[in-house]
Amino acid sequence: MEHDGVRDHRARGASRTVLSTRALNRATLARQLLLDRSGLGPLDAVAHLGGLQAQEPQEPYVGLHARLRAFDPAELSALLLDRQVVRTHLMRRTVHLVTADDALAWRGRHEAMLRQRVLGVYRAELAGVDLEELAEAGRRVMADGRPRTMAEVAAELTGRWPEPGKRALGEMVVAALVPMAQLPPRGLWRQKAGVRNLPLAAWLGRDVAPPPVAGGADPAGEALVRRYLAAYGPAASADLRAWCGLAGLPAAVAAVRDGLVTFRDERGRLLLDLPDAPRPDPDTPAPVRFLPAFDNAVLGYHDRTRVIDDAHRGLSVAGERVVLVDGRVAATWQAGEEGVVTVRPLGRLAGEERDEVVEEGRGVALFLSEGASSRVEVADS
Numbered sequence: 001m002e003h004d005g006v007r008d009h010r011a012r013g014a015s016r017t018v019l020s021t022r023a024l025n026r027a028t029l030a031r032q033l034l035l036d037r038s039g040l041g042p043l044d045a046v047a048h049l050g051g052l053q054a055q056e057p058q059e060p061y062v063g064l065h066a067r068l069r070a071f072d073p074a075e076l077s078a079l080l081l082d083r084q085v086v087r088t089h090l091m092r093r094t095v096h097l098v099t100a101d102d103a104l105a106w107r108g109r110h111e112a113m114l115r116q117r118v119l120g121v122y123r124a125e126l127a128g129v130d131l132e133e134l135a136e137a138g139r140r141v142m143a144d145g146r147p148r149t150m151a152e153v154a155a156e157l158t159g160r161w162p163e164p165g166k167r168a169l170g171e172m173v174v175a176a177l178v179p180m181a182q183l184p185p186r187g188l189w190r191q192k193a194g195v196r197n198l199p200l201a202a203w204l205g206r207d208v209a210p211p212p213v214a215g216g217a218d219p220a221g222e223a224l225v226r227r228y229l230a231a232y233g234p235a236a237s238a239d240l241r242a243w244c245g246l247a248g249l250p251a252a253v254a255a256v257r258d259g260l261v262t263f264r265d266e267r268g269r270l271l272l273d274l275p276d277a278p279r280p281d282p283d284t285p286a287p288v289r290f291l292p293a294f295d296n297a298v299l300g301y302h303d304r305t306r307v308i309d310d311a312h313r314g315l316s317v318a319g320e321r322v323v324l325v326d327g328r329v330a331a332t333w334q335a336g337e338e339g340v341v342t343v344r345p346l347g348r349l350a351g352e353e354r355d356e357v358v359e360e361g362r363g364v365a366l367f368l369s370e371g372a373s374s375r376v377e378v379a380d381s
Helices: 021-031 042-048 059-065 073-081 100-106 108-122 131-142 150-155 166-177 200-204 219-232 237-244 250-259 351-368
Strands: 006-011 014-019 085-089 095-099 180-182 197-199 261-265 270-273 289-291 321-325 328-335 341-345 376-378
Touching: 014 021, 021 219, 042 059, 042 073, 042 085, 042 095, 059 073, 059 289, 059 351, 073 085, 085 100, 085 166, 085 200, 095 100, 100 108, 100 200, 100 219, 108 166, 108 219, 131 150, 131 166, 131 197, 150 166, 180 200, 197 200, 219 237, 219 250, 219 270, 237 250, 289 351, 321 351, 328 351, 341 351, 351 376
Parallel strands: 014 261, 341 376
Antiparallel strands: 006 014, 085 095, 085 180, 180 197, 261 270, 289 321, 321 328, 328 341
16 A cells, blocks of 8 residues: 555564655655744754754854744854854764754763774874873863864873874864864854864853763663654664764664654665654655755765765765755755855756746845845756
């Protein structure tokens, strides 16, 4: 039986509901606030999304413009200055913009992963370094409350550890061993500034929650599972791992499993979801949306085919800004210095689709240029 992109398969007496790729696409758009722009404020939106990837400092503003009605970028800048949101290394060892509450609750849960990912790059350089000693030395360096660049942190440690080199020492301390916040003006709207770091606890005035004890309860992991499904589900465990970078979540998944519902995708993967989360009709119209570089609506899955064709999978990893047409990646886009938005289709855009892309692009151009330009150019596909 098939209805609205959902099929019921009966095997060995069990019922398994299969969600089509299009059904998963519409669920993703709804959860990601891309099916209809939301009336949420920026703080609630950042919390709902579990943060926005932010190694490119201006991209969270583009991401929220695509998702929120009447979004004022000054509001997000104010949240950074008021310390209600913070830039920090978190999911996948990438810089994310997250709420202060989430940064403090989740950072300890990511500690081991962050260490391993830095070691994956600098294992040889750091082979003779006791990481606990390095962590303690890093905390002593930062204890005076003075913000420092990564290079400045490393420069104060090379006397004790001259062999690894400044880059390896700096990245291990700043990205893994000592939970850090990247301070404003980095990340403020239309401002360029280098990275200056301060310990999260000092910047936010509250301690970071410790990592879970081996074999004990994992409330942070359980919260991550539920929050991920609220913003990305239905999804497989492999998708959850791809989003956060954490391999050690099976126990957290098992702990919340009784409160979840399950589906299968067309590839046969088991999908988990929250019972009352939105799963729109697959035929629900999807508006054109211009996404920022490294948007988690694309990167937040192991199997990204619900949003992007495998042939174009590398675009988002490479930092290309993409355009969604009928919910799927159909073009890339750039904004020039004079406020012109240039769209490069990946294939043919039908006349109506092209008109919708131009119309949405005008809004993006006006947003990025603060009203100075609404010019959109669509290149030949």
